[in-house]
Amino acid sequence: MKLDAAGALLEADVAVPPEPRGLVLFAHGTGSSRLSPRNRLVATQLGAASFATVLTDLLTPEEEDRRFDVDLLAGRLTGILDRLAELPEVRALPVGLFGASTGAAAALLAAAARPQRVRAVVSRGGRPDLAGAHLAGVTAPTLLVVGERDAEVIALNRAAAAQLTGEWALRIVAGAGHLFEEPGALEEVANAARAWFGVHLGRGRDDAGPEGVVMEGGGHA
Known part of the structure; x- marks a missing residue:
């Protein structure tokens, strides 16, 4: 389907399971x-856990040169x-955002807005630091997942987390690089996301935390 977002008509894939949790x-x-x-892959696992998902292109084909904007x-x-x-099938659901790389900064800016x-x-594997001063306006519980071998991005995530005013956690996936291409690494990301959204969007249903990660956390619970 197409969604009108801030004046741009964008392609979106919307999947709504029976009795969605969020x-x-x-x-x-x-x-x-x-x-x-x-x-x-992450969306498929979330769908299997009864979450509706929306995957969308944030730029039109003519705007690819603005992918760092x-x-x-x-916006x-x-x-x-x-x-x-405004969509009847999802408008009553609690909403979470999943961002990757620069999309993570966009997600945090949208959460602040x-x-x-x-x-x-x-x-x-996000760049939350690119959200800058807006990090202080993010009150939504935020999970930052980074590969153990992505040292520079780990440091950037730790610095950004210190500026968040809501609950946060940093999960470091053992042996993983920036793209989580190692066997099982991306599945651990999906498990971490499912657990986090299960707690904060899950309408009272419990989720076990992910294994194979090191966690740091802070903020206001």
Whole structure:
């Protein structure tokens, strides 16, 4: 389907399982799209856990040169949030955002812009530091997932987490690099996201935490 987001008509794949627990909107990273196999794997696992999912392109084909424009991406993501609130099949669902790379910064900017709408955020190998001063406006519980071998991004995530005013956790996946291409690494990301959204969007249903990760946390629970 197509969604009108801040004046741009964007392609989106919306999947709604029976009796959904919540809705997760994906924000892909630099140079990626709604067809990203990594995000689709995570979306499939969330769907199996009864979460509705939305994978969307935040740029039109003519705008690919603006893929580093985090403010534009965030504006589009916020526009999609507003449009989803008008769709009968999902408008009553609690909403989470899943962002990768620069999409994580866009997700955090959107969470700061719509604090009453966004209930949780998960970042995969993200650049939350690119959200800058807006990090202080993010009150939604935020999970930052980074590969153990992605040292620079771990440092950037730790620094960004210190600026968040809501609950947060940093999960470091053992042996994983930036793209989580190692066997089982991306599945651990999906398990972490399912657990986080299960707690914060799950309407009272319990989820076990993921294994194979080191966790740090802070903020206001």
